[in-house]
Amino acid sequence: MSKIHVTTSVNGDAVEFLCDPRETLLDVLRDRLGLTGAKEGCGTGDCGACTITLDGRVVCSCLVLGAEAEGREVGTIEGIANGEELHPLQRKFIEHAALQCGICTPGILVATKALLEKNPDPTETEVRYWLAGNLCRCTGYDKIIRAVMDTAAELRSESKELS
């Protein structure tokens, strides 16, 4: 079967790859581009472990074809930290022990970062609904929600200091 040539951007870097028409963007990221942060959990859009952003929108990369990335902007967990310096969300997740096995964590961080960019001051209910498509079987969610609320508060006070 002939492969499709795709030119796209991943975490701001121009990227080219060849993929099978049936290949998902998740498989392309993991197997062709070596970006293994996004995980395959269910493979049917229910669990959110493969969450990435596509043109800034939170999506499940298991339900996007690699070919669909042509000309789009892809954002993954690998683009969240600034070099060695963790993103505040990553720092707070460690501080609050908001992860155990870690499989769901990349997806949750990508989804949460998008939420805080859209809504810097979410209520706990808003955070819980936003993350309803990210399943975690370890934490019972409370620690995740606390880490998100705490990060949001820290980012708000920082942006106040700056202005």
Next chain:
Amino acid sequence: MHYHTPASFEDAIKIAAKATGITRFLAGGTDVLVQLRADMVTPDTLIDIKHIDGVHDITRTSDGGWTIGVAVTGAEMTEHPELAGDWPGLVEAMDLVGSTQIQGRATLTGNLCNGSPAADSVPAMVAAGASVSVRGPDGTREVAVEDIPTGPGRTSLAQDEVVTAVNIPARVAGGGDAYLRFIPRTEMDIAVVGCGINLVLDGDTITQARVVLGAVAPTVLLDQACGDAIIGTTLDAAALERLAKAASAACNPITDKRGTIEFRTKVAGVLAQRAAKIAYGRAQAGGAS
């Protein structure tokens, strides 16, 4: 599988007309790719319609209605204050589809053309009196949304026909809509029963009512008896009682893991009453609240 990205609907239907085997259009892919990955449906031809001009637009028409492009996502609808102001029930129905991740991809047209009897946006579209523009080799026709599904997973569209837009009528003064569904949890589940209602009032009296039930029959049900039960009333207790009876009587459901026939029949009546109250309140408030 051949993957195509036509730049026009004309090219899309040419590809579909020539294709052999199984053909699917790709909007958000939240049904197509799930079915592909589960080896339920493996298309030989996949036609991605997202590169066609205008498909991402939500446009106000000259008569005050709306044209929603076939690639517009649920998230984009929710973020559109004027559309949500005119048709809160429709926008909320689409917003119920899946999680944040699914909202970033799922479309009204995909929800309709997938043909699920439990599709959340479909009762709301039918209640609103929406239609779709369908383009085929012989030109474009406008089809009422309720005439698209013909059974679970089946539609009245021919293989070389594509939906080019969803048309939502203008919100008239004194109108209001609502959609509710019952699911066993608060998020991320498929409707056991869904109910979309659109009302028009003259003063406090209902003059028009479209009551639509989902997930209780092989296709969505637009039920005249339900509408008649409340037209001419102020949605008083007796009218609500008649509405619940009519809604339960209209049901022709199945028993499955999500609910029994008896449960679905009872819940249809309860949901119709609740949705009617919300639509009525919105109509009194002038459209949206």
